[in-house]
Amino acid sequence: MQDPRGVPACFSSAEKIAGDPAAVTRPGQSVFISTYRTKMADQCRFITITWFKNLLLHGLSVAVDGPPGLPESHCTCKVELKPWYFWRKHGCKSFTVDEKAVDVFWDLRAAKFNGETEPSSDYYVAVVCDEEVALLLGDLKKDAYRKTKCRPALIDPCLVSRKEHIFGKKKFCTKVKFHEKGGLHEISIECKSKTDPEMEIRIDGHLVIFVKHLQWKFRGNESIHVNKGRLEVYWDVHDWLFSTGLRHALFIFKPNLPLTSSSRSMSSPSLSLDSTPLSSQTGSSGSAEGLNNGGGPSKFCLFLYAWKVE
Structure with a gap:
């Protein structure tokens, strides 16, 4: 993990939020970052979930730690929830971690945000590897397992830290x-x-x-x-x-x-x-x-x- 003053490297709409919190310089841009510890690709890893919102864009970023010994190496999946792209509110993206396929499934079509950056209900975000759901967020768990066709992980993920930028x-x-x-x-x-x-x-x-x-x-x-x-x-x-x-x-x-x-x-x-x-x-x-x-x-x-x- 990084120093308490740092922020995991995740993406916002037009800028990358690096280790320096001063990188967030736009009033009205809300950023919520949650880091979970779980087992994936035969290693204990950190998965970082970032929700970001500003006047033009609402989005989600999923970052998974890279190979052990390379803490700065992250594999990232980014989802932008532009209001005129309804189809982007559900789908799947894939990337590899240590030569193993990782899939990120999401369904935010009916998600209730209640004016917040993070959804409160009627959604799921699932991170899948080796036919296991390594991390599952949201209340539509049955829908997530049906869509991914994968079993729950044997080890429950642990929420390690949460970072919020508020104005x-x-x-x-x-x-x-x-x-x-x-x-x-x-x-x-x-x-x-x-x-x-x-x-x-x-x-x-x-x-x-x-x-x-x-x-x-x-x-x-x-x-x-x-x-x-x-x-x-x-x-x-x-x-x-x-x-x-x-x-x-x-x-x-x-x-x-x-x-x-x-x-x-x-x-x-x-x-x-x-x-x-x-x-x-x-x-x-x-x-x-x-x-x-x-x-x-x-x-x-x-x-x-x-x-x-x-």
């Missing part, structure tokens, strides 16, 4: 699952621009982090509790305060225990502020291990790139 002026909101089988949690981040800037982070409407004197605490972390689960939150808002133009801040949410949809009651966060760079604070966030469904520590991380637009 705003003072307030930034998103919804996310901290666990694949859990419910959606609403995260809101608000930076109050005063003589002495302050920052609020809320989860499901509950104030869980409040930072005073943000100009002195522009980097830090806190541990908050959601029912019986603990969530580590890291932030770096240096560019918000001290740079000009289109500026981004980085927020990392790392659950130590899987959080469920019933995790609504918030306890008082334990304060642990410091100015240590995020890259050193989160050295284990890029672990190749997946979610531990048995109740042990989770290796999933959510990375939010919040872009401030004047």
